[in-house]
């Protein structure tokens with residue numbers, strides 16, 4: 297049985313950077329056991345647990361149990377929270393907001409200043425979307441996640457379109473086309489899907505169409521992993537989403553020649569390697 301792992305599987309640049317910044321800060325003795333992240337640093341429970349063992353603990357809000365150092369995770373935080381954090385002079389802030397998320401925040405700030413109504417394509421409950429859209433004018437934004445949601449677009453306004461960095465490229469293209477068709481004023485489009493996402497989606501699509509079984513590794517609460525699973529599932533019905541190697545099922549590989557493995561941006565290499573090893577161990581093809 298041939299087992300192929302997509303080259304881009306696992307941590308993206310932004311996540312790698314945030315985790316390394318957390319590890320560096322935790323190593324410094326004066327921060328030991330006192331470094332908090334606002335929300336889990338990434339959507340992967342195994343990584344969060346391993347960071348807790350090194351003294352990095354997530355908290356839900358800054359008013360509740362924050363110690364003397366706070367790391368802003370790659371998703372960023374809402375503008376008003378950032379202001380509150382900045383005003384607390386005793387708090388050491390380590391800003392690990394991904395530069396691509398920062399770019400989207402800056403685009404929206406400028407669009408809002410120029411009077412645009414901002415439409416963000418993404419999941420309104422996702423922390424990245426909440427952080428990015430908070431830079432829009434409070435009365436002039438909309439988060440949409442389906443073609444049906446286009447009914448809510450105020451078509452007479454000047455519109456600025458931005459997407460969640462992990463959005464499906466083709467879905468965003470479709471929304472852009474449809475907005476251009478219905479808009480009665482200026483439409484500005486910001487390209488905010490990050491390369492890491494596009495490359496991973498493309499490589500995963502190609503692999504899914506060339507294997508008999510596809511395995512997607514990543515947290516169940518990870519938006520980009522779920523998106524990857526849906527993309528692969530459309531091509532290969534035998535796509536399985538797992539968090540750890542313990543979920544790999546030998547029944548998936550009966551009469552199978554090729555297995556593909558991909559992983560979300562918040563999945564560390566060590567989990568991918570364990571999954572690969574488990575699949576290799578289940579190979580009975582000789």
Ligand code: SF4
Nearest residue numbers: 308310394396461490
């Ligand atoms: S997926 Fe892209 S935007 Fe999001 S953290 Fe990773 S590199 Fe940054």
